[in-house]
Amino acid sequence: MRYFEDIEVGETRSFGEYDVTEDEVVEFAERYDPQPFHVDEEAAADSMFGELVASGWHTAAMSMRMLVEGPDDEDGWASMGSPGVDELRWHQPVKPGDTLSLRTEVLEKRPSESRSDRGYVKSRLETYTQDDELVMSWVGNTILERRDDE
Numbered sequence: 001m002r003y004f005e006d007i008e009v010g011e012t013r014s015f016g017e018y019d020v021t022e023d024e025v026v027e028f029a030e031r032y033d034p035q036p037f038h039v040d041e042e043a044a045a046d047s048m049f050g051e052l053v054a055s056g057w058h059t060a061a062m063s064m065r066m067l068v069e070g071p072d073d074e075d076g077w078a079s080m081g082s083p084g085v086d087e088l089r090w091h092q093p094v095k096p097g098d099t100l101s102l103r104t105e106v107l108e109k110r111p112s113e114s115r116s117d118r119g120y121v122k123s124r125l126e127t128y129t130q131d132d133e134l135v136m137s138w139v140g141n142t143i144l145e146r147r148d149d150e
Contacts, residue, residue, distance in 0.1 A: 001075050001076060001077070001078045001145075002076070002078065003077075003078045003144060003145055003146060003147035004078070004109065004111070004118065004119035004121070004144040004145065004146045004147070005146065005147050006147075007077070007106055007109055007121055007144065009106050009107065009108055009109055010105070010106060011105070011106045012103065012104065012105045012106075013071055013102075013103070013104045014101065014102070014103045015070065015071035015102055016066030016067075016069070016071075016101045016102040017066075017099055018062050018066055018099065018101075019098075019099050020062065020095070020096055020097065020099070020100060021096055022096035022097075024058075025038065025052060025053070025054045025058065025096050026038070026039050026052075028054070028057075028058040028061070029055050029058065032055065032057060032058075033055035033056075033057055033058070035055070037049050037052065037053055038052070038053065038054065038055050038058075040052075049093055051095060052095065053094060053095055054093065054094040054095070054096075056090040056136070058094075059090065059094045059100075059127060059135060059136050060088070060136065060138075062094075062100055063102060063125065063127045066102050067102060067104075067125065067140075077142065077144055078145035078147075079142055079143070079144060079145075080143040080144065080145055081142075081143050082140060082142050082143065083141050084141055085138040085139060085140050085141065086138065086139040086141065087137070087138055087139045088136075088137075089136065089137050089138070090135065091134045091135055091136060092129075092133055092134065092135045093135070094129070094135050098130060098135075099129065099130040100128065100129060100135070101127070101128050101130075102125060102126065102127055102128075103125075103126045103128065104123050104124065104126075105124045106121060106122075106123050107122045107123060107124055107139065108121070108122045109121045111146070116146065117146055118144060118145060118146055119144050119146055120141065120142070120144075121141075121142045121144055122139060122140070122141055122142075123139070123140050123142065124137065124138075124139050124140075125138050125140055
């Protein structure tokens with residue numbers, strides 16, 4: 001596990017590989033975001049997208065999956081959860097057949113002033129397609145356990 005003390009501001013990671021399928025795009029959208037351009041190819045063809053596209057919420061969920069699974073060569077973070085994300089943006093639509101990956105950069109960190117067992121880390125997450133096209137970004141706020149309860 002990587003604890004608060006192990007994280008360095010400025011550190012970056014690139015990882016993940018998630019293949020987006022048409023079945024998954026439609027299944028997610030039918031359940032959570034049933035807009036026509038997410039669930040119906042004909043309607044999508046007549047939309048501003050011109051084709052079936054994944055829900056932005058689905059893109060966020062796929063990104064979260066890759067984030068939690070993390071890089072293969074690294075232990076996970078000692079996460080205690082998150083109070084939320086900032087600056088969530090969908091830059092381009094994700095399409096069936098895309099393969100997604102992540103890039104992260106630690107922007108800042110600070111120990112908790114009121115609880116010595118934790119610290120806060122702010123990181124930028126960017127999701128890209130196989131063509132290196134930015135499709136989504138957010139700034140994540142993570143609560144991390146401290147190794148040394150000082």
